[in-house]
Amino acid sequence: MERRDFLKISALGGATAALEGCGNPDHQLIRFVPEEDLVPGLATWKPSICTLCPAGCGLIVRVMQGEAEVVRHGQLGLLKMGLAKKLEGNPAHPINQGKLCPRGQGGLQVTYHPDRIKNPLQRTGPRGSGQFQEITWDEALKQLVSQLSPLQANKSGQLAFVTSPLHGLRKNIVGNFTASFKNAQVVEFALFDGGVIRAANSASFGVNAPPTVNLSQSNYVISFGADFLGTWNSPVAQSIGYGQMRQGRPGQRGKFVQVEPRISQTGATADEWIPAQPGTEGIFALSLAHVILREKLRPATAAGHAGSLIEGWSQGLPDYAPEKIETQIGVPAATIARIAREVAGHEPAVALIGDAATAQTNGLFNALAVNALNALLGSVGKPGGIQFGPAWTPQVAKSASSESEKSVAHSVQKLAEQIHSAPDAVKVLLVYNANPVFATPATWQVREAFEKVPFIASFGSFVDETSALADLILPDSSPLESWLDDAPISGSAKTVASLAPPAMNPLHNTRSMPDVLLDVAHQLGGDPAKALPWKTYDEALKAAFAALYKEQGTRSAKDADEFWTKAQDQGGWWSAEEKGIVPSGGKAGGAPAKSAAPEFDGAPGEFSFHFLPFASQLFYDGSLAHLPWMQEAPDPLSTVMWGTWVEINTQTAAKLGIQQGDLLEVASQHGKLQAPALVTPGIAPDVVAMPVGQGHENFTRYASSRGANPISILASMTVGNTSSLAWAATRVKVSPVGRGTMVLFGGSMSEAPPELRHR
Amino acid sequence: MLAALLERALPAESPDTAPQSSAEVSSVFTPAHRTVLEAVREFFSKRPEPVQPIAYTHKVHLANGLQCPFCHVGVDQGPDARIPSVNFCMTCHQAIATDKPEIKKLAAYMARGEDVPWQRVYGFVPSAHVKFNHAPHIRAGVDCVKCHGDMTQRTVAIRTVDHTMGFCVGCHREKNASVDCVTCHY
Numbered sequence: 001m002e003r004r005d006f007l008k009i010s011a012l013g014g015a016t017a018a019l020e021g022c023g024n025p026d027h028q029l030i031r032f033v034p035e036e037d038l039v040p041g042l043a044t045w046k047p048s049i050c051t052l053c054p055a056g057c058g059l060i061v062r063v064m065q066g067e068a069e070v071v072r073h074g075q076l077g078l079l080k081m082g083l084a085k086k087l088e089g090n091p092a093h094p095i096n097q098g099k100l101c102p103r104g105q106g107g108l109q110v111t112y113h114p115d116r117i118k119n120p121l122q123r124t125g126p127r128g129s130g131q132f133q134e135i136t137w138d139e140a141l142k143q144l145v146s147q148l149s150p151l152q153a154n155k156s157g158q159l160a161f162v163t164s165p166l167h168g169l170r171k172n173i174v175g176n177f178t179a180s181f182k183n184a185q186v187v188e189f190a191l192f193d194g195g196v197i198r199a200a201n202s203a204s205f206g207v208n209a210p211p212t213v214n215l216s217q218s219n220y221v222i223s224f225g226a227d228f229l230g231t232w233n234s235p236v237a238q239s240i241g242y243g244q245m246r247q248g249r250p251g252q253r254g255k256f257v258q259v260e261p262r263i264s265q266t267g268a269t270a271d272e273w274i275p276a277q278p279g280t281e282g283i284f285a286l287s288l289a290h291v292i293l294r295e296k297l298r299p300a301t302a303a304g305h306a307g308s309l310i311e312g313w314s315q316g317l318p319d320y321a322p323e324k325i326e327t328q329i330g331v332p333a334a335t336i337a338r339i340a341r342e343v344a345g346h347e348p349a350v351a352l353i354g355d356a357a358t359a360q361t362n363g364l365f366n367a368l369a370v371n372a373l374n375a376l377l378g379s380v381g382k383p384g385g386i387q388f389g390p391a392w393t394p395q396v397a398k399s400a401s402s403e404s405e406k407s408v409a410h411s412v413q414k415l416a417e418q419i420h421s422a423p424d425a426v427k428v429l430l431v432y433n434a435n436p437v438f439a440t441p442a443t444w445q446v447r448e449a450f451e452k453v454p455f456i457a458s459f460g461s462f463v464d465e466t467s468a469l470a471d472l473i474l475p476d477s478s479p480l481e482s483w484l485d486d487a488p489i490s491g492s493a494k495t496v497a498s499l500a501p502p503a504m505n506p507l508h509n510t511r512s513m514p515d516v517l518l519d520v521a522h523q524l525g526g527d528p529a530k531a532l533p534w535k536t537y538d539e540a541l542k543a544a545f546a547a548l549y550k551e552q553g554t555r556s557a558k559d560a561d562e563f564w565t566k567a568q569d570q571g572g573w574w575s576a577e578e579k580g581i582v583p584s585g586g587k588a589g590g591a592p593a594k595s596a597a598p599e600f601d602g603a604p605g606e607f608s609f610h611f612l613p614f615a616s617q618l619f620y621d622g623s624l625a626h627l628p629w630m631q632e633a634p635d636p637l638s639t640v641m642w643g644t645w646v647e648i649n650t651q652t653a654a655k656l657g658i659q660q661g662d663l664l665e666v667a668s669q670h671g672k673l674q675a676p677a678l679v680t681p682g683i684a685p686d687v688v689a690m691p692v693g694q695g696h697e698n699f700t701r702y703a704s705s706r707g708a709n710p711i712s713i714l715a716s717m718t719v720g721n722t723s724s725l726a727w728a729a730t731r732v733k734v735s736p737v738g739r740g741t742m743v744l745f746g747g748s749m750s751e752a753p754p755e756l757r758h759r
Numbered sequence: 760m761l762a763a764l765l766e767r768a769l770p771a772e773s774p775d776t777a778p779q780s781s782a783e784v785s786s787v788f789t790p791a792h793r794t795v796l797e798a799v800r801e802f803f804s805k806r807p808e809p810v811q812p813i814a815y816t817h818k819v820h821l822a823n824g825l826q827c828p829f830c831h832v833g834v835d836q837g838p839d840a841r842i843p844s845v846n847f848c849m850t851c852h853q854a855i856a857t858d859k860p861e862i863k864k865l866a867a868y869m870a871r872g873e874d875v876p877w878q879r880v881y882g883f884v885p886s887a888h889v890k891f892n893h894a895p896h897i898r899a900g901v902d903c904v905k906c907h908g909d910m911t912q913r914t915v916a917i918r919t920v921d922h923t924m925g926f927c928v929g930c931h932r933e934k935n936a937s938v939d940c941v942t943c944h945y
Contacts, residue, residue: 030873030876031873031874031875031876032872032873032874033844033845033846033869033872033873033874034844034846034874037832037841037844037846037847039832039833039836039837039839039841040833040837040838040839040840040841041833041837041838041839041892042833042836042837042838072872073872077873080844080874
């Protein structure tokens, strides 16, 4: 016996063992023949695209050989295959330049989620019960075709396609497919859709797009509610620029002022936090403009068309003198005047607006006011200010999508109204990548409307509140298993056409949504088949990239094939130079925007708090609540994990006798919910705030029945002159109802509920 | 003798009776080991001797002039060498020696769409924290025989060389390679 073994034996107190073979095989599962021969232990990095938010960051995926437990031919076994192991930002990509946010990192779990739908499903139980049985793709497609073919003949538009806002070629495919049915409608739905900012930019600058904000050259940033480092617009691109602005230029550090009633993750990094009253952001911006004009720091004409949209601009905005509006917005006149002088004195300066400031009933006015301020400061179309990148529009076949745009119902709210008023309005509903049943106020009655639709097919990868209503689920392959393309509309002043082949083979019996649509179109024949002449999605993409090559790629490759191959290698194609669109000035005519006071649902006496839902840094709009990494990561500000909370001001809480962790009932005129209190000084005394994302009834084992959904109790208010939900325009009352449970990363484990404690 | 005694005292467990589901947490010994036996076995760095599903013979293949990297692709490129898949074997055995019983077994795997469930022979237990990489050893001209024994005389592979730390360090010293802890343990 070796000395070493002897010591080990002594350590065990005399017990020992020399355990020779029991022939115990590592696994009892059979192994399937590998589909690809990879060198074990060697990693390759493949390009991909992040699809978890609209920013469209470029990814690189670390792929290595591994063994996956999969089902093939109805049998469970092990398969050696290339597996995605880690996601990082693509260093060559102009949007995120090698960086990636925590949500993007978590994208890996979409592919390996244990509750992914692995086969096509047919509903067996009542709608919403989540009872399905697995069927084959042949059966599933046959069912869909049999439902769609009667609609081909009639022209009453009984097909509706509800999808998340699409970019790139998927938009064409869905548009062409839907447009081949007469009067059918595509309804793009997202809670944070940016529609108000697009409408404002269209009016002010003639560009129907969110701005590209390159802060790296800015010297002064004033942001009205925009969480531009966390969730707003293109957060990774903006964070890179912000880092440059603050620390990348020796001896020169740009100042940053955040105007919002609750400190967001972005607001927490600001030099100055100004909690203006909700909905007064536009008035604040015009007050700054007033001071700048009054003190002749800029001429009124500098604002051009954007200024002319504001009533009283040429007279120097007399109604917005700081002294007149200080009580309305809750900010001292002296502060307003000081900020105005600072903004005007630090060129290039930029004003941003987003999130809650545009989700008030007067959100459009607020955005127009900030646009006018930017124009006055001379920061439109310039680095350090706001720019508009020329977005790539894939050109393939005749774009029937322009036709479909005409018939867009514009909002899920209108679609629901249509169905409620005429039960025959929609006979077949297709749903892709959107969960309107979860992310709309209960008063819109989207669930009730969808329940009336005779046939719903979902392309969901998970059973969520919307796909639980579906009669048929055609599971989409995960983004890492699919051909991807994207045309980001903001984040870079370059033209960007992202492209990525699948990083790995599908784990389960899933198919990519565009491939399914192409297949269905061929089976239907007629107009759909004509509108979608390709057999597979990559064939369509190749055609789109051939068109792009003809348009602008001649210097980067010798022919279209090389262009296509190179684009796959580097994750897409982007223009060499930054060619921002020169703002042309919007449509002339139309009455100038009058100052509009925000309207709120609920009388201030009874409902004494403004209710402010906010985009979660981890769950975004709730679509990522099913990823355990996102659930277990502490929120950056509150450090809450695995739950939701209501933020309430320290002094207000003391007045109401509320302590940290008390369970609060938050009630609007339209519903109520319960969540534990998080007492914080970083919120105005008459505001309570809640993160969006939790409170799913039905969204995998990790998100179901966890926390509360603030969207459900919102009033059905829309932003004036748009169809966007005014999600910050509800007032609520708050009352303590007992003791709640809230797990803080910063707290002790003894506060954690027993099921979360380590054994 | 001690070994034999203990083998009787602690019989090898059957994998079927081992708890598989994480729901049965109470019957798991520690998060790293399902049973006491598994923990003890790892403590002594003892691994069960593999039983291969096919009586593959290295001797015949090497005698026919094949070199190690022909099947064990990637040994000179990265950390691991590939164990060939049934596809790879069948490129030759579709035509060669098709009447031999073991080749019939191989063909049967292929026909069922299954890979051959070869058992791992060498390797380090996770708690040793050894990161072994084949490629630099091949580059340094270390012969395969040095660590894997003379395979020209073997049928299925068995552990003929004990990969103890002493074995590794001895050779590293001999060749003036680094014996820094973090060269292998990280």
